[in-house]
Amino acid sequence: MTSYNNRQYRLAARPVGLPKRSDWSYVEEPARAPDDGEVLVAVEYLSLDPAMRGWMNDGKSYIPPVAIGAVMRALGVGKIVESKSDHFASGDYVSGGFGIQAYATVPAKDCTKIDPSIAPLTVYLNVLGMTGMTAYFGLLDVGEPKSGDTVVVSGAAGAVGATVGQIAKIQGCRVVGIAGGPQKCAYVVEELGFDACIDYKAANLAKSLREFCPNGIDVYFDNVGGDILEACLAQINLHARIVICGAISQYNATTPPKGPANYLSLLVNRAKMQGMIVFDYADRYGLAAREMAGWMAEGKLKSREDVVEGLETFPETLLKLFSGENHGKLVLKV
């Protein structure tokens, strides 16, 4: 059999604040040959997500933390180069939890076949992958938007936010994004078709929300937490729904996070604030992906990826998520 030279990033230490180079160890070693029921995947693209920061922390969460010394957890897409499974052949394209490495030896049952003739590979990490599923189920199942509702989305130029806003437009909602900087805001309005986008770095957020949401906020899809969550809570309508999908403003905090001081707006407005994790909707991924692929084919839904080349750039590329430098879904090309 061929020997494949693997390259990996392993977690070396639990970060305090932003992950540093010394929190990672870079390892080169031959890829392990697949056992029965396993496949060896040549990873082509890796998904970089804000949630990865949470996986690096110790403590109870919705999935176990990445162990010190383990390959960093990440979703990826790639081509099977060796198969010891009846379900896949060499040359098949698959997605799965491959980790930050060039080759992954994984159980065949953990892989999902994907079709690069339907959409480019990177789209399977974005709109047709977990990012898209998060947006779809978070907005539709938890946010329950109705036609005519005003939907506000933070992190609007980010991978999840961009898709949330576009789906909300498809549902007939007025959609207002919140993003950092004029370039992102222009992208959100001009390319993604949001009705408005507020630059939280430049604007008075409360004033801008009043201006762009003259009928108040019915659904707030929160990717960021902190002051932006609080500003939105102050302007929700009766029976509003707040989807807690993430809190990127808090992930690298070294002091305790600040809770929303005005959470009693939930009481006054009989509103709900609900957390969501995409894994809970696994039995409906297929249905959602078919609907999203249909919207893409009709030109109603765009999938934009910010592809950075080179597995070796991972430690620095990951930080783009937290500085807000990425434009579209951040993807690492191996």
Next chain:
Amino acid sequence: MTSYNNRQYRLAARPVGLPKRSDWSYVEEPARAPDDGEVLVAVEYLSLDPAMRGWMNDGKSYIPPVAIGAVMRALGVGKIVESKSDHFASGDYVSGGFGIQAYATVPAKDCTKIDPSIAPLTVYLNVLGMTGMTAYFGLLDVGEPKSGDTVVVSGAAGAVGATVGQIAKIQGCRVVGIAGGPQKCAYVVEELGFDACIDYKAANLAKSLREFCPNGIDVYFDNVGGDILEACLAQINLHARIVICGAISQYNATTPPKGPANYLSLLVNRAKMQGMIVFDYADRYGLAAREMAGWMAEGKLKSREDVVEGLETFPETLLKLFSGENHGKLVLKV
């Protein structure tokens, strides 16, 4: 016609922190005779509720604030002494929003007939009144308890909390109260039948919650906010429901309230936190009251009122709610 000497407490100033004597003006004047469609009610008992503190503040809320110079808003029960309505006769007992006064001249349509042969008058301000409705709909509609769930209730010796816990027991839940002081905790366990009650003034709350909720918290019914909300959020289960009914710890705060710093527990646990206001369920009050009266008749549900005599004691009696001195639903006997 007879002339009735009315006595009233009117709001004189918007309180800062706890309401002071000088925030009230005491007025004696003849009661106004009823016009067509109105009744004159001799008020017998008045309901004193934490929510009243919110009604004294200026600003947008779920109902308009009490105007400066207006009779303080309050629910009450009493006997009709003059009727200019076909729907009521002199001698009928009614409940309604009578305000802190001895006589109320109100539209007949705002009164609900009550039957003192079914339950003592004060019960119509407690389990069979808005307090009971708040507990019933907040727990059952928002909290959605299932048999076997662990339900935690703060303000457990308070009017709403006591009823919430008893209804949760009727639903087959494990019920843990949180209250202040050994006397209240004993009452909650021994008289109301909760499985346990934590004295938050004496106990390490986190440790006690772990001890008494070994399977975690499925429903948390919050009447208090602050540190207790945060301690409960830290121990919720997957898909838990947090009912935000009140936040008595925050109502007299003169500094901005503290939000729950660990609200991301909602994300990790895909849990929801939802506010409720009893008025939204008005079309089902009748059904709920019939079910609650049935439970009372079966001995499964107790209604305990802490009756303080004398309308003139209102300014001081109200403060018992915030010092936690009341035992059971606080009621003022006119």
